[in-house]
């Protein structure tokens with residue numbers, strides 16, 4: 066039996082008393098890319114924060130390759146192999162590009178592939194290489210997004226979470242980010258991609274989960290959605 | 305005469321600035337990383353001065369006394385951080401198992417042992433409760449002050465400066481207080497070491513990452529709770545050494561803690577929490593304002609000191625080199 070790379074079941078998350086996620090469940094197969102869609106405020110970021118351990122779920126289970134991780138601290142979850150490219154990028158803005166990558170480096174996990182290094186990150190993002198000594202806060206939006214992705218890769222993730230990596234970027238940068246994601250997927254990395262950009266997501270994803278007001282409203286294969294526009298119209302409204 | 309006045313006041317200011325840096329660099333790093341002012345920091349400084357006094361009157365070499373006093377205060381800082389501010393379940397669990405093995409089980413108190421284990425498992429301490437943590441540091445500062453009063457009585461104690469440094473230096477017809485120059489030198493060396501630690505090592509970069517975005521740092525696998533302990537160790541040690549070094553200038557007396565703490569607060573508000581450069585510049589600015597304020601306009605000394613703080617708070621809430629919004 067193949068274990069799922071990431072499996073959520075019955076996740077309930079709260080901010081204080083406000084109940085944001087209601088029994089969220091989905092599974093990510095190894096080497097797949099799961100697109101997580103939903104309107105603004107649907108709970109996508111809350112879902113990422115819960116997986117990462119920033120927010121502890123009140124109920125439910127999260128398993129990374131069969132190993133339960135719900136309730137662990139974020140640093141332990143990262144060390145087990147879940148790394149996040151957060152919404153809004155959240156660089157360590159006073160650190161240089163090099164330092165941002167350095168502090169996030171974690172050892173290769175068992176069952177992980179070829180380890181990530183400065184060289185490999187600079188290989189896929191040559192623009193970062195020219196700016197190693199520059200402070201992250203002074204990078205352009207696109208460069209910050211590349212650095213956020215590079216930083217997450219330095220943790221040698223087994224599952225990569227990406228929260229709206231195309232947000233606020235110029236179209237040609239979005240395309241570049243899209244190519245990078247495709248490349249990571251081709252290397253066999255298991256990825257959860259949160260996006261507002263439906264076209265980008267449908268191009269990359271194997272599976273799609275749509276959440277609406279904190280509940281899973283649709284879950285299926287990406288090609289199903291490509292054929293049936295009604296699903297998009299129904300759950301995501303007109304974009 | 306006039307020249308001598310300026311020289312002395314300037315030297316007093318920079319020496320006091322150096323002491324303030326020893327006090328406030330750690331205070332600022334703790335503030336930046338943990339988001340709480342460690343109100344026991346003045347107590348750490350005072351305790352250092354008293355410990356230094358006790359070591360010195362027993363004939364211990366001055367520099368050894370400074371180091372030992374600093375380390376003792378540093379260890380106290382670690383204990384306070386680990387057991388009071390962020391009690392880790394692991395340590396409590398170890399204590400619990402120990403009690404269980406030597407008391408509850410031998411006495412056959414099976415039920416009690418179970419209840420105890422359950423209590424520890426549910427124990428959350430002050431995690432995430434920053435107001436509670438600040439109050440805790442305030443409580444610690446009261447305890448430190450009372451313990452000092454108990455041990456060293458209420459009389460001021462004068463720490464003797466190292467004999468070789470007691471005579472002033474005479475250069476070009478002016479006399480320079482040697483000891484203050486050396487204090488400044490020590491503070492500058494400490495600043496250089498801290499700079500190298502913070503800017504040139506992975507540990508330092510991790511601390512700065514935690515100051516920038518603590519949650520995201522944890523999400524990158526950075527063991528932030530270990531950094532808390534390290535920063536507390538560092539800050540308390542520096543404050544303790546500062547206390548011993550400051551002893552010959554300021555004396556050790558009850559109230560030294562509450563005299564110093566507001567100055568550290570001003571330094572951090574001026575310089576920005578979590579910024580080493582800010583603590584450095586802020587310390588010397590406050591050193592000058594404090595000394596010249598007292599020397600030139602004694603009635604307005606506190607006004608001179610607090611006015612820049614108010615202005616910075618109003619117009620630059622992150623401080624001159626700020627990292628963290630207070």
Ligand SMILES: Nc1ncnc2c1ncn2[C@@H]1O[C@H](COP(=O)(O)OP(=O)(O)OP(=O)(O)O)[C@@H](O)[C@H]1O
Nearest residue numbers: 080083085103104105106107108109110111112152
């Ligand atoms: N820190 C918080 N405290 C309280 N409520 C929050 C917090 N963060 C988000 N929420 C609420 O939780 C709900 C889900 O927010 P979330 O950020 O997960 O949405 P999202 O799907 O990521 O939206 P977007 O596409 O705009 O990023 C929203 O109603 C939001 O107002």
Ligand SMILES: [Mg+2]
Nearest residue numbers: 109110111152
């Ligand atoms: Mg979001």
